[in-house]
Amino acid sequence: ILPTISAAIQLKIMAQKTVLITGCSSGIGLALAVKMARDEQKRFKVYATMRNLTRKDKLAEAAGRTLGKTLEIKQLDVCSEESIKTCVSSIPDRRIDILVSNAGMGLIGPIECQTIDEMRTVMDTNFFGLVRLLKEILPDMKKKKSGHIVIISSVMGIQGILFNDVYAASKFAVEGFCESLAIQALKFKLQLSLIEPGPVITEFEKKVFEDGMKMDLSAADEETADMFTNIYLKNYKQIFQSLGQSAEDIAEIILAENPPFRHQTNTLYTPMTTLKYADPNGDLPIDTFYKMVFHGRGSPFPANGSCRRPTSRLP
Ligand SMILES: NC(=O)C1=CN([C@@H]2O[C@H](COP(=O)(O)OP(=O)(O)OC[C@H]3O[C@@H](n4cnc5c(N)ncnc54)[C@H](OP(=O)(O)O)[C@@H]3O)[C@@H](O)[C@H]2O)C=CC1
């Protein structure tokens, strides 16, 4: 009997997929790590990573009894090649079946009031962070001819939003990079999935809002500063409250479905992104956002969540 049991256990362990997730100190990364680690069929062994291990308590608490079993916490800073190498090398056989590139940060406000260094940090984290991870992990996946790369992008990887110029640029970079890479990946039987959430209520929302409120707007003209304060910041919380999903919602969606190449998680938001695909000239989404923002409709998404019907010409 004993050898039979151990063979069965061995088979189960073999079938267990190893998952590496970045940015697990809070939000989507934390929720996904915990959800996968708590999987009833124990399908996953999760390496939940974060850049600063002093922030691990929230994850450790949420992981509960899975900690040290189906969930392990490791240090990984997506802005450091060395940290990525050390983390990946510490995983048995460097085996990563599923990579979730989640670590990211926001930045809002008029570009006149942001430094190039601040913008560089956003690109370095959101875009080059993904590139660094893949440079380390992709060759192993190619060799094995198996692997799934899940990237937390954003609806802003498809359509820019007022005062999110650099953040949107970083997510557009992610999308262009992945769209190109997906063709090669297919040759190696690898799957790439871009997850495109709309607003999600996490630390991200708080950090971005607080930074926006503290921003020194003296380098901007009065009209721009007023637009940022009295249109963007004023409506920000309401937009997140009426449209926002939770980190758990996003985790559930990722786990429930085998995501296609692009997956928008928020059906309330799709009317806005559909405009992009509906008009190859590109005027329709810009005109629509313009009208929403500047024609007495600071908040385009009413509390019940239904979006107004877009029209294509400015009044
Ligand atoms: N919230 C939203 O509205 C949306 C978010 N997204 C995307 O979802 C992803 C997760 O964000 P979300 O959960 O909302 O926000 P959180 O702020 O809650 O989580 C972001 C995570 O990324 C980590 N991080 C930041 N920089 C680095 C780095 N250099 N190396 C490793 N980890 C890092 C943070 O760590 P630390 O605690 O150390 O700062 C944190 O764990 C991001 O890519 C974001 O762009 C997409 C659409 C909407």
Ligand SMILES: CC1=C(/C=C/C(C)=C/C=C/C(C)=C/C=O)C(C)(C)CCC1
């Ligand atoms: C607040 C606000 C707007 C919308 C903001 C949104 C929708 C933010 C979404 C953020 C996301 C998705 C972040 C992460 O990727 C509008 C429409 C410009 C109108 C002016 C005020």
